[in-house]
Amino acid sequence: MSDEAKDEAVAIPAQSDGTESTSAGAATLTKGAAPGETLLKVTGLQKHFPIRKGLLQRQVGAVRAVDGIDFEVRSGETLGVVGESGCGKSTMGRLITRLLEPTAGKVEFQGKDITHLGVGGMRPLRRDVQMIFQDPYSSLNPRHTIGTIVSAPFKLQGVQPEGGVKKEVQRLLSVVGLNPEHYNRYPHEFSGGQRQRIGIARALALNPRLVVADEPVSALDVSIQAQVVNLLDDLQQELGLTYVIIAHDLSVVRHVSDRIAVMYLGKIMELADRDLLYKTPMHPYTKALMSAVPIPDPARRGAKSERILLKGDVPSPIAPPSGCRFHTRCWKATQVCTTTEPPLKELRPGQQVACHHPENFEDQAPQDVVLLTAAKEAAELVSEDALAESAATSAAVAAEVEASEAEASEETASSDAASDGAASEEAASSDAASDDSASDGAAPKEAASSDAASDDAGSSDSVSDDAAPDDSASDGDEPAAESAGSTDEEPPAKEK
Numbered sequence: 001m002s003d004e005a006k007d008e009a010v011a012i013p014a015q016s017d018g019t020e021s022t023s024a025g026a027a028t029l030t031k032g033a034a035p036g037e038t039l040l041k042v043t044g045l046q047k048h049f050p051i052r053k054g055l056l057q058r059q060v061g062a063v064r065a066v067d068g069i070d071f072e073v074r075s076g077e078t079l080g081v082v083g084e085s086g087c088g089k090s091t092m093g094r095l096i097t098r099l100l101e102p103t104a105g106k107v108e109f110q111g112k113d114i115t116h117l118g119v120g121g122m123r124p125l126r127r128d129v130q131m132i133f134q135d136p137y138s139s140l141n142p143r144h145t146i147g148t149i150v151s152a153p154f155k156l157q158g159v160q161p162e163g164g165v166k167k168e169v170q171r172l173l174s175v176v177g178l179n180p181e182h183y184n185r186y187p188h189e190f191s192g193g194q195r196q197r198i199g200i201a202r203a204l205a206l207n208p209r210l211v212v213a214d215e216p217v218s219a220l221d222v223s224i225q226a227q228v229v230n231l232l233d234d235l236q237q238e239l240g241l242t243y244v245i246i247a248h249d250l251s252v253v254r255h256v257s258d259r260i261a262v263m264y265l266g267k268i269m270e271l272a273d274r275d276l277l278y279k280t281p282m283h284p285y286t287k288a289l290m291s292a293v294p295i296p297d298p299a300r301r302g303a304k305s306e307r308i309l310l311k312g313d314v315p316s317p318i319a320p321p322s323g324c325r326f327h328t329r330c331w332k333a334t335q336v337c338t339t340t341e342p343p344l345k346e347l348r349p350g351q352q353v354a355c356h357h358p359e360n361f362e363d364q365a366p367q368d369v370v371l372l373t374a375a376k377e378a379a380e381l382v383s384e385d386a387l388a389e390s391a392a393t394s395a396a397v398a399a400e401v402e403a404s405e406a407e408a409s410e411e412t413a414s415s416d417a418a419s420d421g422a423a424s425e426e427a428a429s430s431d432a433a434s435d436d437s438a439s440d441g442a443a444p445k446e447a448a449s450s451d452a453a454s455d456d457a458g459s460s461d462s463v464s465d466d467a468a469p470d471d472s473a474s475d476g477d478e479p480a481a482e483s484a485g486s487t488d489e490e491p492p493a494k495e496k
Contacts, residue, residue: 038094039242040073040210042278046192047091051318064317065091067266068105070344073210078236078243080257080274082250082289084314088266089246090134093212096244097131109210127157130203133212136195140187142392146173147183147196153205172201176231193224197231204235212244215253225249229256250293254278262286265325267342272351280360282353285326287386309381311377326357327372331379331387332357334368334396357394369395376400 037299042431048062060331066088073079094100097105102386107115108459114125133139140149150169156160161168170180176197187195196216203211213232217225229252237240247253260277262270262285270283281287288308294443313323323341336356347361356365372381379387379400391398 009102035074035076035240038072038073039075040111041106041108042069042071042096042245043106043108045092045095045098045107047088047095048103061318063265067317067320068189069263069266071261071268071271073244075209076240077258078245080253080260080265081244082248082253082260083247083263085248086314086317087263087427088317089212089263092132092263093214093244093246097129097212098125098463099131105317106261106389123157125198126153126450127206128209130206130208130211132196132199132203132211132216134215135219136192136199137187137219139199140195142187145184145186146190149187149198150202150205150406153202157206159206168205169201172205173198175204175235176201177227191224193220195227196220196224200228200231200235204239204301207239208241210242210244211216212246214246215248218248225252232256234278250289257428262289265314266323267354269326269355270351270353271344271354274372276348276351280351282347282351282358282361283326283355284357284359284390287359291386297415306383306385308383308386323404324354327376329378331375331382332368332390333372333375333378333392336365337366338372349365356416357396359390359393362394363394366395369399371400372398377406 045066046064046068048064050059051061051063052058053060071079071094081092082087086090091100094370095102096109098117102115105115106113109129110126114122117125147166150172151165154165154168166183170183173180173182178194178197178201182190187198190198194218200216216232217228220228232243232245233256236243245253245256252272257274259271261268262277262283264285270277270281270286272282277286278290281290288310291306291308303346312329315325321338322330323339324330324333324337325341327337330337334357340356342354342356342364344352346352347358347364353361356368357363359385360461375396379397382390387397387401391401417421
């Protein structure tokens with residue numbers, strides 16, 4: 001936001017008081033509740049969408065989008081709601097603004113029950129409860145100009161601001177960082193971030209006390225997200241607004257929220273202060289969500305990831321699991337998790353959790369020491385460090401870890417024994433091979449000695465043959481022929 005817009009946003013003129021021009025239908029700048037007082041209270045809120053089939057459209061089932069949630073929102077604070085897609089966050093936001101009719105439960109705003117108020121009864125409360133919708137492209141009418149869109153709340157409520165509607169709309173545009181000269185432009189002439197700012201200006205037109213923002217930055221770029229988040233923060237400080245922000249980005253929720261509610265399959269799993277939730281999460285599902293947040297630290301680039309991967313997909317809200325709804329994907333689930341639904345209770349000041357085997361706290365069901373088969377399969381995707389932390393607060397996980405360690409030790413012992421046996425067999429085979437090689441070496445030596453002896457005998461014979469012709473040289477030609485034959489046989493003997 002520009003410096004000029006910030007300067008204009010600091011000094012926001014109040015709309016005309018109802019005591020001055022009540023006949024003209026002027027806006028009444030209602031004073032909000034004192035900081036810390038309960039502004040919104042939700043008890044057992046449910047919303048089931050019926051499933052109808054057949055020619056007569058009989059109901060054959062229901063989608064349990066929101067199935068019994070309880071929480072409070074105090075004046076001046078920001079409550080963040082996080083969870084996977086399809087867990088009922090947006091439905092919950094539409095229920096507390098009464099855009100949807102609840103199936104059961106109770107919604108109280110400033111102590112007044114607004115659960116089943118009609119259109120006429122809700123019209124005065126629309127000044128105090130407004131909503132910022134998720135998609136800035138579909139929430140603005142493309143046939144209307146920006147001036148018509150932002151001035152619609154004044155016309156519907158019969159409010160005449162000081163200085164006229166046009167001047168007030170231009171002031172609101174400058175508050176959210178837009179050019180007041182864009183009063184006559186159409187939505188298609190703006191970018192996504194600018195359209196979201198237009199939606200924020202429309203929500204702030206009547207000075208509401210409670211603003212429900214349904215993923216206000218999910219469809220925007222990262223740089224535009226920072227601008228919108230900072231704008232919401234500045235407006236809260238200047239106007240004393242109370243926010244219920246629904247988002248997927250855990251970093252954004254941590255930046256803007258005072259308390260955070262974690263939803264899963266239509267239920268609130270954990271509700272805690274921001275610092276407690278991020279430092280010591282109690283519910284296993286919250287711990288898995290926190291492990292998915294990337295840490296922008298170059299020093300941890302080569303470090304081993306501590307990401308906790310969850311097994312399978314989210315069950316269908318048409319037929320949710322019995323007991324704890326997270327037990328089909330939890331690595332700490334025992335038999336009690338399948339039969340008894342854990343209540344949302346405060347185990348630590350400022351931290352409520354619905355779990356039989358919470359993290360970072362003593363086990364609420366220590367009698368169950370046998371993990372489910374699904375839990376053992378889910379534990380295969382969890383790192384050893386996370387399992388060690390879970391074993392410190394869960395008897396079942398501790399028993400399973402001890403059993404796995406015992407099995408590992410037995411396997412190592414058996415592998416050591418097998419390796420020792422293999423080594424002994426190799427040593428015996430090597431000894432036998434050396435004996436065979438020794439016997440093989442002795443045989444050639446004996447053969448060589450026998451050959452040498454025969455050679456010696458042959459040489460002695462040749463010597464005697466040589467001596468004989470000398471003695472009988474006078475006998476004639478026959479001895480000479482013999483001597484010639486003996487001389488021909490001498491070179492082979494010498495070569496040997």
